Amino acid sequence: MTINSLDSAPAKVKKQRQAFNLQRLLTSIGVAVGLVMIIFGFRVSQTGRDESGLPDAIERMSPANGDRVLRQSQIIVDFVEGYESVLFIDGIELPTTRLDELTSSGQMATPGAQVELPATAVFDPGNFIISFQPQVGGVIEAFTQGEHEGKVRYWRVEDGREKSRVYIWKFDTD
Numbered sequence: 160m161t162i163n164s165l166d167s168a169p170a171k172v173k174k175q176r177q178a179f180n181l182q183r184l185l186t187s188i189g190v191a192v193g194l195v196m197i198i199f200g201f202r203v204s205q206t207g208r209d210e211s212g213l214p215d216a217i218e219r220m221s222p223a224n225g226d227r228v229l230r231q232s233q234i235i236v237d238f239v240e241g242y243e244s245v246l247f248i249d250g251i252e253l254p255t256t257r258l259d260e261l262t263s264s265g266q267m268a269t270p271g272a273q274v275e276l277p278a279t280a281v282f283d284p285g286n287f288i289i290s291f292q293p294q295v296g297g298v299i300e301a302f303t304q305g306e307h308e309g310k311v312r313y314w315r316v317e318d319g320r321e322k323s324r325v326y327i328w329k330f331d332t333d
Contacts, residue, residue, distance in 0.1 A: 214326055216242050216313055224328040230301040231293055232332075236311050238287040243320075244313035246280045246289050253280040253291055253298055302332040 213220065220236045222228045238244065246253045256279045278297030282289045289311065293299045307330055314323035 214324070215239070216324070217311075217326060220311075220328070222309075222330040225330065227331045227333060228302070230304075230332055232302070234291045234309060236289050236313075238289075238313060240287055241316055242287055242313050243282065243284070243316055244289045244311050246291055247308075247310040247312070248291070248299055249307055250310075251298060255280045255282050255289070257281075258283040259285070304332055306331050 212224065216238055218237045218239055220234075222232060222234070234246065234248070236244065236246065245255050256277050258281055276292075278294045280289055280291040291299075293301050308327060309330060310325060310327045312320075312323045312325050314320050
């Protein structure tokens, strides 16, 4: 009898070891799959600048592609240093006024002085920003309800307008 009792004891230990190892194996596989999924998620995610799809020459813009805005919302396109541009809304090229040429008497405005902005797109060559605010007397007095197409033609100052590029986006007005 002692031989049978000795033979059954190692069998019980062996069964417990196998079940325990199977549990460890399943746990390890679960953790490994989780880590792989987390790493994959970080590698394929796009945030910030990558998600916006903006060209390298444009730092930011408002409204962004797909945004919903009010009828009197301002359009702003901010370029990196060294670019000039013109703005189009719904296929209409907006007349552009350069901020450095804008004075009532033909002389440069003093810093801090109030300047009346015209009903055109305004390009600020000091900050490389073009903007447009719909207003009475302008080509566009207010955005109509629905989808609008914005387009900006931009170029490096030293290359000239002949080497311009275009960025197009859409926004909706309520």
